[in-house]
Amino acid sequence: xxxxxxxxxxxxxxxxxxxxxxxxxxxxxxxxxxxxxxxxxxxxxxxxxxxxxxxxxxxxxxxxxxxxxxxxxxxxxxxxxxxxxxxxxxxxxxxxxxxxxxxxxxxxxxxxxxxxxxxxxxxxxxxxxxxxxxxxxxxxxxxxxxxxxx
Numbered sequence: 535x536x537x538x539x540x541x542x543x544x545x546x547x548x549x550x551x552x553x554x555x556x557x558x559x560x561x562x563x564x565x566x567x568x569x570x571x572x573x574x575x576x577x578x579x580x581x582x583x584x585x586x587x588x589x590x591x592x593x594x595x596x597x598x599x600x601x602x603x604x605x606x607x608x609x610x611x612x613x614x615x616x617x618x619x620x621x622x623x624x625x626x627x628x629x630x631x632x633x634x635x636x637x638x639x640x641x642x643x644x645x646x647x648x649x650x651x652x653x654x655x656x657x658x659x660x661x662x663x664x665x666x667x668x669x670x671x672x673x674x675x676x677x678x679x680x681x682x683x684x
Contacts, residue, residue, distance in 0.1 A: 542602055542657055546626045549649050553634045553642025560638070571635045578632030585625035588614045602657050609669045611676045619662070619682050623653040650683075658682065 592615060593600040598608040600622075614621045627650045634642025662682075665673045 540603075540656070542623060542626060542653060545649065545652055545656075546630060549630050549642070549645050550633060553630065553639040553645060554637055556641035557634075557637035557639035560640070568638065571638070575632040575635030575637075578628045579636065580632075582625040582628035582632060585614060585621050585628070589622045589625070602661060605664060606668060609665065609672055609676060611680070616680060618684055619677065619680050620653070620658050623650075623658060624683055627653065654682075 590600065592610050592613045596608040596610045598606045598610065618624050627646060630642060630649050631646045633639075634646065662673075662677075669676075
């Protein structure tokens with residue numbers, strides 16, 4: 535039986551909680567360049583949210599599951615999926631990086647590549663194996679054309 539907490543948004547929320555608590559514990563960000571870091575953080579967070587929205591729309595239009603442990607009924611290879619095979623995971627990593635910059639959380643920035651690795655090993659690799667089994671050569675051609683992340 536699958537762990538009910540083993541879902542990408544739960545991982546993101548957990549990492550965000552650690553990033554936020556560490557930022558609060560360290561005190562408010564001060565000094566030169568804070569506004570620029572917050573601006574960049576806001577852009578990353580906004581871009582991440584937009585990518586999630588575009589991805590969810592693509593799943594709905596294709597009438598296939600967005601569930602990371604589910605069996606897909608369609609191969610989505612257009613729209614945002616023409617640029618990244620895993621735009622939702624990419625977006626969630628961007629959200630963590632963006633909010634970590636916004637909050638001034640050094641620990642959050644350190645955890646950003648860790649979240650990326652968690653997504654890659656726990657979700658991306660198994661999903662791609664299911665996609666390869668389900669869609670065969672069509673998925674292989676898609677992989678040849680579109681990078682896993684960016």
